[in-house]
Amino acid sequence: MSSAEGMVGREVELALAAAAVHDLSEGRASALVIEGEAGIGKTRLVECVVDDARSRRVAVYGGQAHPFERSRPFGVVAAALGLSRRSPDPRRAAIGELLAGRGLGAPASAAGDIQYRVVEEIVDLVESTCSESPVLLVAEDIHWADSASLLTILSVARQLPLAALLVVVTARPSPQPAQLERLLADLAAGGARTLRLQPLSSEEVAALAREVLGASPGPALTAMLAKAGGNPLWAVAMVRSLADEGLLRRIGDIVDVTTSELPASLGDLVVRRLRDLPPATLELLQVTAVLGDAVSLRDVAAVTGRPPAQVVGQLSHAFDAQLLDEADERVVFRHQLVHDAIYQHVPPPARRLLHREAAVVLMAGGADRLDVADHLILGAERGDEQAAAWLRDAAREASAQAPSVTVELMRRAEALLPGGHREADLVSAELVQALLRAGKVAEASTRAQTVLARHHATEVDTPLRVALVGALALQNRAAELVAVVQASLAGSARLQPSDQVLMLAQQSWALTYTGDPRAGEASAGQGLAIAEQASDPAMTVWALTALMVAVGRQGRFGEALTHARRAALLAADSPDTRSLPLQPKFFLGLALFDCDLVGEARAAYRDALDDEFGAGWWLSETLMADAQASFAIGEWDDAVPGLIAGGQAAQEKGNPLLVSQSLAYRAIIATAVGDHRAASELTAGIAASLDGDQLSYNAGVLAFAVAGLRAAEGDQQAAYDLLLRCWRFDAARESRFYHRCLAPDLVRLGLALGHRDVAAEVAGAVAKGVALAPEVPTVQSLALRCQGMVDGEVEPMLQAVSLARQAPLLVEHAGACEDAARLLAQGGRRDESAALLTEALERYEQAGADAWAGRVRGRLRALGVRPGSRGSRHRPAGGWESLTTTEQAVSRLVAEGLTNGAVARRLYISPHTVNTHLRHVFAKLGVSNRVALAAVVHHAIE
Incomplete structure (x- = not known):
């Protein structure tokens, strides 16, 4: 690396960086995190990486975060990739339109997934660029980056592990915001290498001084350089300052110092240099520092009210003093520590005033509110109503692209209002909404409850209650949610019909998922009546979706499908439903799947993924549902990647229930193929959730996964106990949703372990479910199968097989074949038994369920049948x-x-x-x- 000349003590880091660039030039992706204190050499190391990359014809994109730009969504990434409406590249210009709040194609109320859309567009842009040439993407000083930029950097690194891409980020080791800590941890988990730059040794500092001076430092200078603490920037600045002030002398082959006094820090050294500047230059330099560490001369001229030519002339002294430099048509400080020293040298009252004036001038000149929001935050004081109003407007601009930025802007706006201000409650309500959109649901609920508990403005009562209900729902705090809904509906404040429906729908979901689907159905039905009376299509969709879930949990799958079809049709014909954070096509897919209409269900999921409105809200759920459909029909080669992807998306969205479902289905597959070690590792992440007094609403599939592994390992009693516990839990709540998961194995194990009464009880409960969903083949098949096992009668079992064949579901079909074959063999009907076992074997082999197939092969051999060679499912290992x-x-x-x-x-x-x-x-x-x-x-x- 040519730019590595002059880099002392960084041989190991340079070698690792060079290896990463070499891998990139050969098409391999990686990531580097460069950590170190200010002045330690992070930027120099990045320059070496950039020079090396360019020498290998790598496309380089770089951006730097700045301390006064944290409220600008996607600031670092937009700067690095040139994402601007004025970009000559149509793709970059289109993303720039999104960042500017244009080109969204959706109403503002549906903007919750605009951030997701922007991130996906940026990821796609980076990937397409990588297809043209290897790409180096650099983001410096990300300890100052906005939350949207951090999310984007992580998404690029995570989603493009096979692209020709090297991601390099630099950061100070402390303090690090929580979001940055998560980003660095996630990058490390993905294989990123962290280069922590340590202070230089005394020998390395001496070598650095020798390069600057052209001679070795003498003993006095060496002792003075020890004050730098191994920081190369401070050491070099110290040497150059001594040379500029004529305080060095050459004695033979060494250079030594003629004074024993020197400022104790780089900041003090910078301040000493300021004394030599003309007053006009010092004033301009301080204004420049307040504006930022990289500033447009035009902005400096605007804020100071001076002609640009005069500004350039007066700042020339600062350039001569090596305090300023130029980069990309901006004035930049030679180093962040230089900027910090000058900024801190301005008295705090003067800094606040300058920030406030800068915001006013820049906005008067047409600057975006988000571009000057940090100046308002730093310059306004309590009681500044105008600044609070500006920040609220800026928060609204940021709400679509970066909800977390909105929260910080609203916090500051709230803090600026004087006590008892007429709009204090309104601002608090807006902050609650921002917290909810940013996923800070616990704080949202706490703040909403605080305002509602005291005297508050009438106009914020309903919005706060609606937000509180949403926050409580996301935290699974069902009892509190129901209490809030009931109090709101019975309260003196008149709720609009739409508010009533929204609350009743949320109450319905809470009741349904916490074990009272009948009460959930009643709540949803009440909401539906209100929505229909008001002729409100959007709220009708809300109510129908809640009703579909409630009746579906009770096993009335056909009825649930009717509600889901109506909701989907209504949403398609009513543009105003696009403002809903719902995806009716996704819910339609769930209802279709529950009715064994798997092909139609997957088509609905695809329509949901195609729909740009609401896709982001339900991405992880839709991906998981489609992956589960692949599992159900035995397409496990597709199911596993889909389950992993759905689990990753759920992890990113903070949805632990979906994460557990991903683990459960993958554990079932691992058990079925005979990989008990993998199954054990996967079930370790879900077993604990089955131990408490309360089980989650998806406990049925979790129990099926864990019990299946226990049975495969020979512990039938443990498998039986777990299945029975989940069965009792669901039965007490009249939930039939997981009957198809729990009942067959529970009946079989109950009979094997001598619990015939339990087996009969389960079979009877399943039989009652047929009347609730007579049109669903596997519901009928399940009832006949369970009763046939209890009674030991073959004919119901054969009918169960016939019905199971009508659906494409692997476990239900092959399981029915196995259970019927067992009874046929016991009755001496060996040929019929072998035929059904062969039918099950074909399904297992097609899916790759080698362990389950091996079990069936053993039974065939016991019947004297030698199974043929394995089917075409087993492919070559390579090629x-x-x-x-x-x-x-x-x-x-x-x-x-x-x-x-x-x-x-x-x-x-x-x-x-x-x-x-x-x-x-x-x-x-x-x-x-x-x-x-x-x-x-x-x-x-x-």
Whole structure:
């Protein structure tokens, strides 16, 4: 690296950085985190990385966070990638439109997933750029970055692990905001290497001084340099300052100092230099420091009211004093420590006044509120109503792109209002809404309760109650939610019909998911009546969706589907429903799936993913539902990547219930293929949730996963106890949703362990469910199967098999075949038994369920039947033929040059899922980049 000349004591870090750039030039992705205190050499190391990358024809994109720009959403990333409405590149200009709040195509109330859309667009832009040449993406000083930028950096690194991309970030070790700590932890978990720059040793400081002076430092100078504490910036500044002031002398081959006094810090040294500047230059320099560490001369001129030419001339002295530099048409301080020293030298009252004046002048000149919000935050004092109003307006601008930024702006606006201000309650209500949108639900509920508990403005009562209900729902605080709803509905304040419906729908979900679906149904029905009377399509969709969930949990699947179809049709015909944080097509898919209409369900999920309105709200749920559908029909090669992607999306969204479902289904697959070690690791993450007094609403599938592993390991009693506990829990709450998961194994294990009474009880309960959903084949099949096992009668079991064949569900179909085959064998009907076992074997082999297939093979051998060779499901270990159908489809699209996002949209999956497929493809084909993959694809399809 040519720019490495003059870098002392960083040989190890330079070598690691060079290795990362070399890997990048060969198409391999990685990430570097460079940590260290101010002045330790982070920027110099980045310069070396950039120079090396450019020498290898790598495309370099870099941005730097600034201390007074934290309220600008996507600031660092936008600067690095040139995301501006004025960009000549249409894609960058389009993203710039999104960042400016334009081009959203959706009403403001639906803007909750605009941040998600922006992030996905940026990820896709970076990936498409990587397809043209390797890319180095640098984000410096991310300890000052806004939350949206941090999210984007993480998403780029996480979603593009197979692109020719090197992500480099720099940060100070402390203090680090919580969001930055999470980003660095996630990057490390993804394989990022952290380079922590330590202070230089005394020998290295001496070597650095020797490079600057052209001679070795003498003993007195060496002792003085020890005050730098190994900080190279301070050491170099010390040497240069001594030289500029004529305090060094050469004695033979060494240079020594003629004074024993020197400022104790770099800041003091900068302040000493300020004394030599003309007053006009010092004044301008202080204004420049208040404006930021990288400032437009035009802004300096505007704030000071001086002609630009005069500003340039007066600042020339600061350039001569090596305090300022130029970069990208901006005035920049030579180092952040230089900026900090000058900024801190301005008395605090003067700093506040300058920040306030800067905000006024810049906004009068047409600057965006978000670009000057930090100046308002730093310059306004309590009682500044105008500043509070500006910050509230800025918060509204940021709400779509960066909810977390909105929260901080609203906090400051609230703090500026004097006590008892007429709009204090309104601002508090706006802050509660911002907290809720930013996912800070616990604080949102606490603040809402605080305001509601005291005397407050009438106009904020209903918005606060609605927000409180939403926050309590997200925290699963059902009892409190119901209490708030009941008090609100019975209160003196008149609620609008839409508010009543919203509250009743939230109450319905709370009651349903905490074990009282009948009460949930009543609440949803009440809301539906109000919505229909008011002829409000959006609220009717809310109520119908809640009603669908409530009746579905009770096992009335056909009725739930009717409600879901109506909600989806109503939403399609009513544009105002787009303002809802709901996705009716997703809920329609759930209802279709529960009725065994798996193909239609997956089409509904695809429609939901296609729909730009609300897609972000329900992304993780939709991905998980589609992956579960793949599992259910035995397409496990697709199910596993989908489950992993759904789990990742749920983790990002903070949805632990979906994370546990991802683990459960993957554990079931691991058990079925015979990988008990993997199954144990997966169930370790969910077993604890099955131990408490209260079980989660998805406990049925979790229990099915854990019990299946216990039974496979030979502990039938543990499996039985767990299934029975979940069964009792659901039965007490009249929930039939997980009957198909729990009942067959519970009946079989109950009979095997001598608990015939329990088996009969379960079979009887399942039989009653047929009347609630007579049109669903697997519901009928389940009842016949369970009763047949209890009674030992073959004919009901054969009817169960016939019904199970009408649905594409693997576990239900093959399980019915196995149970019927057992009774047939006991009755001496060996040929019929073997035929059903062979039918089950084919389904298991197609899915790759080797352990379950092995169990069936054993039973066939016991009947004297020697199963044939394994089916075509078992592919070669490597080469094109080893790829699954989906992997081949992904490979073809990637070979055409499509990005992960484009492939995901084409195949109705997610970029996460595409990544997982590509990892498998690269491993099977023995390739390391997309170019090599394209060559394999072209050869295979010739």
